[in-house]
Amino acid sequence: MSVPVRETGEATNYMMGHSERELRRLRLQANILRPATERLLREAGLAPGMRVLDIGCGVGDVSLLAAEIVGSSGAVVGIDRSAKSLATARERTRAAGLGHVEFVEGSAESYAAPEPFDLAVGRLVLVHQSDPVTLIRWAASQVRPGGTVAFNEFCLHETIFKARPEFPLWRQCEDWLMTAFLHGSPHTDAGGRLIEHFASAGLPQPQLFCESVIGGGADSPIYAWFAQTLETVLPVLLKLGTVTEEEVGLETLEARLREGAVALRSQILGPPQYCAWVRV
Numbered sequence: 001m002s003v004p005v006r007e008t009g010e011a012t013n014y015m016m017g018h019s020e021r022e023l024r025r026l027r028l029q030a031n032i033l034r035p036a037t038e039r040l041l042r043e044a045g046l047a048p049g050m051r052v053l054d055i056g057c058g059v060g061d062v063s064l065l066a067a068e069i070v071g072s073s074g075a076v077v078g079i080d081r082s083a084k085s086l087a088t089a090r091e092r093t094r095a096a097g098l099g100h101v102e103f104v105e106g107s108a109e110s111y112a113a114p115e116p117f118d119l120a121v122g123r124l125v126l127v128h129q130s131d132p133v134t135l136i137r138w139a140a141s142q143v144r145p146g147g148t149v150a151f152n153e154f155c156l157h158e159t160i161f162k163a164r165p166e167f168p169l170w171r172q173c174e175d176w177l178m179t180a181f182l183h184g185s186p187h188t189d190a191g192g193r194l195i196e197h198f199a200s201a202g203l204p205q206p207q208l209f210c211e212s213v214i215g216g217g218a219d220s221p222i223y224a225w226f227a228q229t230l231e232t233v234l235p236v237l238l239k240l241g242t243v244t245e246e247e248v249g250l251e252t253l254e255a256r257l258r259e260g261a262v263a264l265r266s267q268i269l270g271p272p273q274y275c276a277w278v279r280v
Contacts, residue, residue, distance in 0.1 A: 030061035060089030191274030213270035
């Protein structure tokens, strides 16, 4: 998930930013989300030799995963507006020796592919679009007849990170996150409206599945994911006057979340990932 891409050429207000800490958070998040994304790519029919377009590729996690599946006989192109994110993506590609992956800086309408793709995929991009339907329609225009369009999206308007049993610090942090996303993301419910959005883009009803990350115990990466996400959106909350830095206590937040969850033997449920794909 990185800079949103719009057909109009005008960037949406991507509240997560592109700081070094956000790039690190994206890497952690990508490791956690990889199983659902890999399932989406494989169920969508991705196979060796195919060409893939990764929309809003960020630091390249989905691109690299797709590159593993298509192999050296295939090709992957990632597009994103953030030069900083793409610099990280290119370095990771070089380190992995993946010569069949390239990254393009720019917006959707500025990219002219030399030939159509077999699959266009976006992960966590529709939630940041002012018009998700426009992006889905553009994605469909980039694939060959019989090609596939696929999206992996959160639904952030009802739940983000749930702890059971719950405790006050966890509930407070979840409320803060919910406030930030409802303020800063135009379509927090994008994952829950994929059938509607695909239909509005003129596409058939997609195939769907939903997965949520679940964990607990002292070694779960969910506490770091939760704390780092709150750190990323903290400037939004400070601007709104919702919270102060002292109230959040970022330096010890992850440890306090872990301590509270472990003490209560809490089970942690991450945000639901709604995955959809359709042949066009």
